[in-house]
Amino acid sequence: MSDIKPFISVVIPSYNQGSYIDDAIFSILCQSYKNVEIIVIDGGSADDTVIKLQAWGDRITWISESDDGQTDALIKGFSRASGEWLTWLNSDDFQADHALHRVAAAINKNPHAEVVLGNGHYARQDGTFLRPYPRVDVGPDVDMRQEFFLKGFVAQPSVYFKRSAYMDVGGVNPERHFCMDYDLWVRLADRGSVFVGLDHDISGNRWYHDTKTATQTLQLYAEAVATQVEMYGKVSPYFVQAISNHLFAIFHGHFQTTRNHLFLRWLWFKAVWTVLNHRTPGYCLKGLVKETISKSDPVIGDTLRYRDLVAGVCKRLGKKIGR
Template sequence: MEKTEIPITVVVPSYNQGRFIDDTITSLLEQDYPALDILVMDGGSTDDTVERLKRYGDRITWISERDFGQSDAIAKGFARAREGWITWLNSDDVQCNRALWAVNEVVARNPEVEVVVGNGHYMDEDGNNPRPYPTIPVGPTIDVAGQMFEKGYVAQPSIFFRKSAYTKAGGINRALKFCMDYDLWTRLALAGCRFAACDVDISGNRWYATTKSAGQTLELLAEVAAVQVKHFGRVSPYFVQAISDNLYQTLHGDHYGDTHHMVYRLLYFKAVWLWLNIRRPSYCLRGLFRETIAKSGPLVGDRLTIGDCWRGLRKAIGGTKVAA
């Protein structure tokens, strides 16, 4: 039987990313994937992005016009995509390790699959210092919606999905500024789409100070919490701790130092838990008594025990008395 490559459209939302966009487009073209459409949706860049796009001729399709932000650009691109498989690749990220071919192989082995989730890595602004991007497990025996609720960590540039599944899930929410990807993956899972894993590192995600995710972390987490409440009616311990740790560091740690920081971090966690989950009384009360923080951050499993909490509280109280 003759092997046929699945059609893939990659939408590249772009705005004033001329210094990165050649790396992004080249990472796609160099794969020599015969069934690829590259559609750059530029938001009217004022740097040299458009001049760079012109150099690719008919190897890519591009549009440069004002839009209402990243989500709007992605949605407009997907509306233009042909039927088949789609994804988006931000104009400062790259694909690697023959990503398109790797996805094609997963689909060939799993013809009914609707969403393919690959591995990825973070990298610095110059493309160096790669480190793994945490990724949830997916597959036919895994509750993907549950995984999305608990942590939801996936490398956005490493996810490919059928356009029909995208339509079934309701498409991109253009109102979201930060977590339009998390919201879409959650809706794909809740819609019953079939997920399959691609156990290859297929994307590089730049992480530097002026990215939206790095520069506006609390705003991003607040949007994720709102999405969780919308879809699940509650916020998971992982995201509660991510928010509470951010608030603790901003409001307390940066000004008062880290003395008794475990106690204060736990108090922040309990306060944020109550604030975000009070709509679900039984879940909220259970969490107030049972949930604790991980000592090293939300992704680490070194959770505080009751003994740790008691010893820390006694030390904090004792330290306060001595200071007085």
């Protein structure tokens, strides 16, 4: 096996993230991977981001100017990139130890690879490990298009893609401002790109109360639905449950503190399923009969069965009759 070090361009979109930008840059440079360029596209930060970028000298390339948000920054960054392989790292996230070397080894081992997809984890605000990030299956016999439909997201900074594949699908979708990553993965899968899985932790995604994902969840889900409708013509049970759970939490409070929470969540699921999938009547009707919720979270397989609902209703009726 050859030991070629592919040239990798890492784009870092940034805006007022001076508290984290050094960690993001250092997490790349500390790996001592020679064939890498770091391109920081800052949206005209008003904090100390620019001062910190200046301190890195010629080890990075950067601009700071007003833009139209993260997607615009990514489009700018990738247009300036010169690497054969591309990825992006949000300014409050970081790469794991040896990530670049492991990606390079996967590329060398799989010369036809066009997308390398590794593991990732959520991190606390201080960068300490919180929990693993969910991931789709990857393999030669796996239908990646279907995987992304059924299972949703992956750790965005743990995905590296070949420039030629990125250009073939038209790059980052300028209409997506929250799930531009998911939209890109689906289009790469729809193209028939060769995905290679990497069973190593490649990145850490900081999760705290004022991240964009945490504060604008419904907008993110709306874009994910738009992507699924555009690419598949329907919405998967995964996203229906994620959305119905979120709406339930908004209107009814935390799951386990709400009386009859499983039954109410089941009703929310069926209502959201109908609204999102009415365009495909056959799929919609089949899902109304067959699909149901998990008892906890979309990524957990503890499915609520109809007999669970019947047993719950009987239990409630029995208590009322006994009064």
